[in-house]
Amino acid sequence: xxxxxxxxxxxxxxxxxxxxxxxxxxxxxxxxxxxxxxxxxxxxxxxxxxxxxxxxxxxxxxxxxxxxxxxxxxxxxxxxxxxxxxxxxxxxxxxxxxxxxxxxxxxxxxxxxxxxxxxxxxxxxxxxxxxxxxxxxxxxxxxxxxxxxxxxxxxxxxxxxxxxxxxxxxxxxxxxxxxxxxxxxxxxxxxxxxxxxxxxxxxxxxxxxxxxxxxxxxxxxxxxxxxxxxxxxxxxxxxxxxxxxxxxxxxxxxxxxxxxxxxxxxxxxxxxxxxxxxxxxxxxxxxxxxxxxxxxxxxxxxxxxxxxxxx
Numbered sequence: 001x002x003x004x005x006x007x008x009x010x011x012x013x014x015x016x017x018x019x020x021x022x023x024x025x026x027x028x029x030x031x032x033x034x035x036x037x038x039x040x041x042x043x044x045x046x047x048x049x050x051x052x053x054x055x056x057x058x059x060x061x062x063x064x065x066x067x068x069x070x071x072x073x074x075x076x077x078x079x080x081x082x083x084x085x086x087x088x089x090x091x092x093x094x095x096x097x098x099x100x101x102x103x104x105x106x107x108x109x110x111x112x113x114x115x116x117x118x119x120x121x122x123x124x125x126x127x128x129x130x131x132x133x134x135x136x137x138x139x140x141x142x143x144x145x146x147x148x149x150x151x152x153x154x155x156x157x158x159x160x161x162x163x164x165x166x167x168x169x170x171x172x173x174x175x176x177x178x179x180x181x182x183x184x185x186x187x188x189x190x191x192x193x194x195x196x197x198x199x200x201x202x203x204x205x206x207x208x209x210x211x212x213x214x215x216x217x218x219x220x221x222x223x224x225x226x227x228x229x230x231x232x233x234x235x236x237x238x239x240x241x242x243x244x245x246x247x248x249x250x251x252x253x254x255x256x257x258x259x260x261x262x263x264x265x266x267x268x269x270x271x272x273x274x275x276x277x278x279x280x281x282x283x284x285x286x287x288x289x290x291x292x293x294x295x296x297x298x299x300x301x302x303x304x305x306x307x308x309x310x311x
Contacts, residue, residue: 003094012099015089020070028291029066030059033168035298036187040172042246042301043183048309049302050171057118058171062164064107065129069160071104072137085211121174125167132163150218158195162188186242187297193235194290200228201286206274221274225267228282232289236260242297255296263289 006014016022037050037058049055074081074090075097082091089095108130115123136157139146146153165188166180173180203214204224211217215224236256243252266281 003092006094011094015095018089019074020067024287025066026059026063028287029063031291031294031299032165032191033059033062034302035294036165036168036184036191037172038298038302039187039242039246040169040181040184042248042298042305043181044173044176044178046172046176047305049306050175053118054171054175057114058168061111061115061126062168064111065133065164065167068104068107068130068133069136071100072133074100076137076139076143080213084213119171119175122167122170125170125174129160129163129167132160136160150213154196154199158192158199161191161195165191183242183245186238186245190235190238190242190293190297193231193238194293197228197231197235198286198290200224200231202283204228204270204279204282206276206279208276221279222271225271225282228286229264229267232260232263235289235293239293239297246297246301248297248301252296252301256293259289259292259296 003011003014034055037055041047041049078090078097081088086092090097090100111126112123115126135141139153140156146156165184169180169184169187173184200215203216204221205211205214205216206221215227218224219227239256240253243249243256263285266278266285270278270282
């Protein structure tokens with residue numbers, strides 16, 4: 001059936017599948033949220049986790065904040081997408097930008113409502129993240145300058161991730177009325193680097209699948225892949241520092257090193273022989289590294305802590 005004959009619900013399902021896969025993104029972002037909160041509590045040497053209700057509120061807010069990021073990106077990239085990426089859902093007419101704006105308005109109302117009811121002290125942190133999202137949408141009012149400097153563009157926009165981290169971790173330290181633990185700085189740095197790993201990893205392509213404004217067009221496939229490996233290595237070093245600060249022990253360090261070793265395999269294979277499957281695997285392993293690294297730093301130690309408390 002042609003897309004022009006799809007009903008409205010099916011159009012949204014197709015859009016989300018292509019531009020914001022709900023299951024994969026929700027899993028990654030909920031893990032990111034759980035681990036940020038867990039890492040904060042581990043650094044403060046506080047046993048147990050926050051209430052399930054607060055965690056659901058934090059996860060809902062972080063997931064939908066990244067959805068808003070997608071909506072804002074669709075608007076600011078609309079001209080480029082129409083010119084260079086006509087296969088995407090909005091340029092090809094699957095949905096209209098107006099549809100996305102309506103959904104964004106509904107999401108924002110829901111975010112403010114649930115936070116006002118269950119996490120009112122976090123509204124200021126939420127507002128900071130939201131204002132930064134708006135600045136990203138307007139490209140910090142220096143759109144032309146940023147677009148001519150893609151590296152600066154990526155580096156500036158990636159601050160959204162540690163800002164979301166601050167909001168999420170606040171359900172621990174802020175609600176307890178204490179200063180955020182210093183160790184969270186390492187976690188914020190790691191989150192920032194994870195964003196760069198994901199960003200570069202999804203924009204390394206083989207020549208026949210190149211698109212406008214990828215890193216392989218900017219630097220060439222080999223150099224872009226080496227940059228990705230370098231970012232992943234720096235991310236590893238920072239994650240080891242984060243693990244050391246939280247006193248997670250030798251096992252966590254070994255797991256992180258092992259994850260790094262596995263994650264770089266598709267990149268090494270891609271350098272030897274470039275094909276679409278291997279370029280896609282770099283993107284996939286970027287996500288796997290990010291997910292498992294977050295679990296290693298916060299999620300799994302907290303789960304073990306809870307299990308030991310119950311046993």
